[in-house]
Amino acid sequence: MSQFKHIFSLLLVTAFIFLSSCKKNPRMDLLGTVLLPKPVSVIASGSSFELNNSTKILVKAESESLLKAGQYLAGLLKPATGFDFEVSQTSEIPNSNSIYLSISELDSEFGNEGYILNISEKNVTLSANDPAGIIRGIQTLRQVMPKEIEASSKQQVSWFMATGEIRDYPLYEYRGSMLDVSRHFFGVEDVKRLIDLLSAYKINVLHLHLSDDQGWRIEIKSWPNLTAHGGSTQVGGGKGGFYSQEEYKDIVQYAAERYITIIPEIDLPGHTNAALASYPELNCNGIATELYMGTSVGFSTLCTDKEITYEFVDDVIRELAEMTPGPYIHIGGDESHVTPLDDYISFINRVQDIVISHGKMMIGWDEIAHAALKKNAIVQFWAKAENAKKGVEKNARVIISPANRTYLDMKYDSLTRIGLSWAAFIELDSAYIWKPHKLVEGINKENILGIESPLWSETVVDMEDIEYLVFPRIIGHAEIGWTPDSQRDWNDYKSRLKKHTERLKIMGVNYYDSKLLATEESEKE
């Protein structure tokens, strides 16, 4: 009898071990996970993977940038999980409890930024043709995790994520935002925070509007008074500021680690009062102007028939090009209302040659389409469709930034506490429901480099203001730039965005709480 008892308890123990070893992960649905921008394809497999304190981040050996991507991921996951991830290179494909990053040969449609994210009960694998795709896929992985992952301190949460496979790549190669640091100046930390927030939505360009009538914001060693004097104030008379070359390089590097290209803009030949106030010789009458702290535009111009003007432009663009690894320099070109058109055209033609001589591609606001555009010139459509069309006729590619859809400084509605409204009120639906290739007849998908959302800062004074105008509108623009049109739908986007605001709260983003996202009575639980 006692022998029988013994066998029985042995059986019990075995059964217990067996059962606990196949403890099922909770069932979860990847298709129900909110992803912004929406990926090209999602297949759900109905189970879950649990990230825990023995999960490893492994990267395929051979690539330094892949190791960096792994460290970037560990840095994102650490604050909320408290896990000290081991990030290491491996030459074997791991099979359990790891997040494995690898460069593999994916089909050509994945390009540089596409990725495949596969989540099984045992493992997560992320593969791409290029580290840029790994960084984009990491943003998706973040959104597959519980929203608490965005917290800056340790959370008591089980880190389960739904299993399945996401295959994804962008619609447009250029998905940008712009920050005007001239009208009001924003320091390096603010710019880095913005870069981090933009990177979460797979935005890959940050255009910095570095000079305007109200302030010159980038150190140019050969013309030091530009910042010493021209950077000393801002709209409303505050103390202004500027980036030293070291600080600018630091921003460029920080952005590059997130595979974001910085595009520096020096606005020419108009919007140049800060330069004209700093150097009398740049004025036709040889007399320096006064610093300007107002907001109206279109009154200033460089003296287009003085040779020193071109020496100045050459020095500025050379120094900028030297510290800008990205392929573009933006030369402004907008609203030069006091430059006669013929002078404007010959000026832009010369500046274009200067940009090319420093190995960069020229971007300009749509007015530059009046000039003799050369190969690789890019026209940024903000105001006049006929200019953008003229650019396309001259074989330029177009960045789509129509003021009435993409200008982040436009108020949401008449009650918005900051912002302008000259182009439109832009509520979340108006920011989302449009297609770049349907805006202007004759400007088709192949003419479009991508889309960009500028934030002009006449009324924007601090990071809270920036976040209020940028979020959540830019998430819609990010989706327009990334997701195939056939997969975009306002109601679907709206319901994803509504859920996503819980995540924005944890990220500490001061987003605009639009009434369009308010929960209707019938939807309340």
Ligand code: TNX
């Ligand atoms: C127009 S857009 C401008 C900017 C202003 C902005 C305000 C463009 C190329 N020029 O100088 O800041 O409107 O919305």
